[in-house]
Amino acid sequence: MATVTNWIDHLSAKEVAGAVYPGVGTETLLVIIGIVIWIGWHVLANMQESEKLEKLARKRHSANDHKSNITDW
């Protein structure tokens, strides 16, 4: 996985390769994984939020009910 194992060899090469992160060449795969994580987050977050909002809506609290839940300082 290591792209560089010897900095002296790397920096003294005729053309120094700029990319030094692990797994050079796998960028497209990383992007695909990243996009799946991003879209997946929206799906999960939406499911969580919808469930929470529905539950709370069913309780039909009044506008001042939350005041009985204010904690002491």
Added chain:
Amino acid sequence: MTDQLSALTTIFTEFYYWITVVLMFLIHVGFCMYEVGASRYKHHQHTLMKNTMLIPLVTVTWFFFGWWIYWAFPTGPGLAPSIMNESAALITDESTFSAKWYQPNSQLMAINLGDHISGVFWAAFLLFSWTAASIVSGAVIERITTFAFGILAIAIGSVFWTIDAAWGWHFDGWMLKLLGYHDAYASGVIHAIAGGFALGILAVLGPRIGKFSSSGEPRNIGPRNPWLVTVGLFLIYTGFWGFYAACNIPIFNLGPEYGMEGVTYWTATNIYVTPTTLSGITMNFLMSLSGGLLAGYIVAKGDPFWTYSSGLAGIICASAGNDLYHPIQSMIIGMIGVVIAYKLHYWVERKFKIDDAVGAVAVHGYAGFVGLVICGFVLNGYPSSGYSVGAMWDGSNYAAINPLGMFIGALIMFGLLGFLPGWIIAKILHGMGKLRIPREVEIAGLDYNMLEAAKNDEKAVSSSTR
């Protein structure tokens, strides 16, 4: 970097933009504080979380496509040919400033020993993106779902503002060439667009429950924590320094860039590569802030929250031309912007029943719009770009700054790229039933369950004896 001078210049520039990024983070801190201070107790934590989550959402999408859009879209596409390749297509060729290098799978979008600049530019622009999304966040508090806000934040932060930046900020942007558009510190490209986008959402989202009486009279839902609001706005002012610095190129030799044979002329420039000084823009920043505060204090009759916001609105209004204005011009322009924004806010509120919880549409949208229009008159005749004066690219043709071009530019920023997409996306989300929280939750408070859980925890702790 093989010689010491080029290494120093490169590392200085890298460090300069890095510092602006750190400073601009304070803008987001300020927006978070302001929003929480403006929201009611039962909505505090969700209000904060909504604005916090735009950070990762806009950041990852900025990495995936936002930055690429900025470099690909200067020509429209199809509106004006590029000065680099003379094509009006998307700029995705092999040229130095092509979007090709900023695809998410490019090796330049990472630590790369051959490129010390792209990442800090990427980050500086990303912080602008957060700001655009955060402006919208304040207007819609206490009734939008976090899911909907996330989608809208990505739309403004990683798509629409970056299109407007490609059109009106990029050195090759078609608006510079055809309209003579000039917007040195983003009256339009950040503020007018974000204000317009927020207004588009608000038109669909509707007001908070209780904001208007049954006869349609608006009621004041004032800020709940004046200290958070105060410190928040002062932090936004502070971060704005970084924003101004980030809009400049700190050191540039204009002689060769303009094709002036044998001339060396080192200076700071604005984003359009025309000369300015950090010294001068500092005076203008402070004078427009002062003009905004002075006018806000009078027009709002000493209301502290409008006065603080007016300081910001003053800077925003003068920002389009603060690279060239005289400080007293900056002050007066800031004052004009504040009066118009304040009056428009209340007129729109009454007329259209728009509930802008923090005055974001006024402070950013109206003040930004007015600032662009004023800039067209005050800077009428100045070159809109450094590339309209030089011979670096033959055949380049940029319109000079002019009132009509700036007015059309303001309409594009506020209306075409701001209000319209905000309204359309909000309509779609509304149609899906995902835009607004249920009425019962809005009445109970978004934080009800969290407050209840905290109270139960406290009961358990306070009743324990060991």
